[in-house]
Amino acid sequence: MNIQSQQNLGFGEWVSHLPYQRGLAVTQSPTKVYFGTDWSVMSIDKADFTLDFISKVSGLSTIGVSDASSGGLKYDPTSENLLIYYTNSEIDILTEDGVVNIADIKNNLGIIGDKRIYDVHFDEQDMAYLSTGFGVVSLNMENFEFGFTTQMGLKVFSTTTDDNNNLYAATEDGIYRLDMNQNFNFGDFANWELLGDEVGLPLIYEALDIDFYANQLWVVSENKIWTNPNNFFVEFISPESGEEFKFLSTEGPELMIGSRFPNQFKSRVQYVNQNLDISIGVLGCANFINNAIVDESGRTWYADEWDSFRYTDGIDGNCNRVYNDSPFSQTVSDLVVKDGVLYAASGGVTEGFNAQSNRNGIYVYKDGKWTNYKEGNPEIFRTEDFINIFKIALNPLNNNIYLGSFWAGLMEANLEENSFKLYNKDNSPIIGSTGAPDLEKVSGLAFDSQNNLWISSYEAEKPLIAYSAEGTFHSFAVNSSNRIASITVDDFDYKWIQATGASGGILVYDDQGTINNPSDDRQKFINSSNSLLLSNTVNCITKDLDGEMWVGTSNGPIVFGCDVFQTDSEGNEFCTGTLKTVLEDEIAARLLETEDIRCIGIDGGNQKWFGTRNGIFVQSPDGTEKVLRFTTENSPLFNDNIIDLEFDPESGVMYIATDRGIQGYKTNTTEGGKYHKPNVYAYPNPVRPDYDGVIAFKGLPRDATIKITDIKGQLVYESSALGGQATWSGRDYNGRKVASGVYLVFSNSTDINQDPDTAVTKVLIVR
Known part of the structure; x- marks a missing residue:
């Protein structure tokens, strides 16, 4: 199940660009190792190490595969199917015939409280036992029908079966046993027996994991490993200070006991063979381990919360890493395309324009490959604490790119030459605010036709800054709030600037082509009092192919197609915007007036792509006719909260940034100029x-x-x-x-x- 590559996308097809960087859950088939990542599934071929990626675009029902606390995956050797469980309690079963989706637990209104699936155990009779936040559920892996459900009112973290057909559940209140040889209702919690001090366990305890190996049970509880050849006793106590036992795994020839050393950012696995001999594995190949398996070649593969996929050759062999081609993270705040190359800023700014602590840098997609630039690579990102990269601008005349940090100013970079220069309060007017003088918060970047870079310096005393083509800085006071953000330049070279907050709106700034002489500059502040804006909450401003300015607000879009500084013969303003009207069930209505427009993309046919909190609306060039509608329910869209939209005029791909990562959709449009290209x-x-x-x-x-x-x-x-x-x-x-x-x-x-x-x-x- 390969996803479509960017190069061979057909019209109307999707491609995912998910962050396959961390293996948070791991399992194996005879030929592949499967990793559950933050958002999807990656497999590694055991023979040649080729990678395969499986996501919602390639047939999965949703995203949100992660570690055992929220989702995961497990391969069933009996049915030869891969069971994937998600953070929303849905299940996908990947078979040779495709994907079978099971949403019964998610949709069951009779289940109150925690519906999460914490673990899966397979027996040898085509049965899966799901450990959930409310009890134990059995699922037949042959016909995909549910068997019994035991609602315990307890979190069940793990289950296992022994050779005598007993089913065990490790819960927050201890271990419960069900004798499945008996002819009674397995779904009745009264038929389950609590194991306590009568079998050597504590009177009160929490059991985090349980497994059956070498004819006895093994349990993780109270940071000890318990086992029961007859009665339970403690087999392992943490031998080193700070060690925390995390899991048991029998996906290999031996029992594996995984532990973490949180203060050292290291983990390890201990191995127990059939003779109960103990071997200690490599310390530190994994940092924050969740699980592990051993394949037929003796390699130990680790599910690790840190980046990259790790394995060791044998118990004490070398530590190896498998890297793949993807963005470093799913976080995105800004997408920009130039000459077929996509640049993505990772963000670090809340919707209320508060700084976070995002160190994920930027991701660059070129010639079908991703390159990540983040803290430590380049080193200047670390030394200058250059975090929260919020905006990107690309110089139209050369290969320089400009990165706006909502924390540390502006970075001018040439990635091909590996050169970087920082502009902040020490060498530019990009300064902090009165309340936060040490934070230089760049919130908007755009080039004008004269190759001057315009910069929003959020909350600064003079928040509008120009970095001229000659290399000099100029700063300007504004007649709106100093909480300004994104900048879009129109065909008049006017700067359309997003004013945020309760007193928000649109600031239009005209330097009249004399960037060195602010005395002739003009400003106009547009809000609901002097225009047809239905809301002063302005989220985005986009210029379409006809030069019209489309503004996205919390109450739909408005379009300005005239010179906002022009007045009629009597001096009255007349460019107050246009609210588009559409027909809904033959009734006239304002275009998307109930939608919070987060971003607007323009494709090669001048069609309008409105990104909202409810997915994407694609409208005709004038906005009056519906073309397409995408949500998580009717498309492979990862998430309905759309962050940004950016069209690649060369490939015809519309890039989509959501809360869950980057996707691409192949439109039926490309860029068209005035004349035919030489090669039609x-x-x-x-x-x-x-x-x-x-x-x-x-x-x-x-x-x-x-x-x-x-x-x-x-x-x-x-x-x-x-x-x-x-x-x-x-x-x-x-x-x-x-x-x-x-x-x-x-x-x-x-x-x-x-x-x-x-x-x-x-x-x-x-x-």
């Missing part, structure tokens, strides 16, 4: 008999008209491009598939103000 072509070409998708014509002017004829010149189909790309289903006007042959595609630009521009290409269809 059809893809795929030829169209083979087994292909049933759309045919794309690329390299067109924006919104070009295309006419498709057969070789004799008979018109078969006519359409228009979306941006620089048009599509055809391979059918005629009557919906019938066209016959085999060569078809001519004639394209004409639609801009009547330019010289006529035409192009012709061909496509071969084979039926």
